[in-house]
Amino acid sequence: MMYDEYMFCKDAESDMVDGRHSPPTIKTSGAIHPSMEIPLLIPKEKPPITVVGDVGGRIAIIVDDIIDDVGSFVAAAETLKERGAYKVFVMATHGILSSDVPRFIEESAIDEVVVTNTIPHELQKLQCPKIKTVDISMILAEAIRRIHNGESMSYLFRNIAMDD
Structure with a gap:
């Protein structure tokens, strides 16, 4: 040696x-x-999914920054439904949704996947009606304008109307 x-x-x-x-x-x-x-x-082993608290009869919301491979989301949704969750929503900023992801979502216990329009995914939405889009173009444009002009960003987030 x-x-x-x-x-x-x-x-x-x-x-x-x-x-x-x-x-x-x-x-x-x-x-x-x-x-x-x-x-x-060697990859780390993922810990088993645990649910803290009582989800019986409630709506469960899973939040992440990116959704691409949905295996962990599907497993979490199944666990939440087994524990009595009424509905399971998955929300992510960036919906990459590649390959067979729309089919996996459609066949899963997930009730709805909500993603922003930071990445185009119209084809995936056609394959799976559970996928919904939130348009954030106006808030991104306003944030860019405020940063460029040296204006307050906190004002932007404190004064968003509920219908936006």
């Missing part, structure tokens, strides 16, 4: 002892170039 490899393994072992390695490395390493080795990474 070369000196550099020994030092790398020693550092990796000490990291694992105190839990600093994220994601954890595997001892074997893949070589890109004969003189350079990098650790192979």
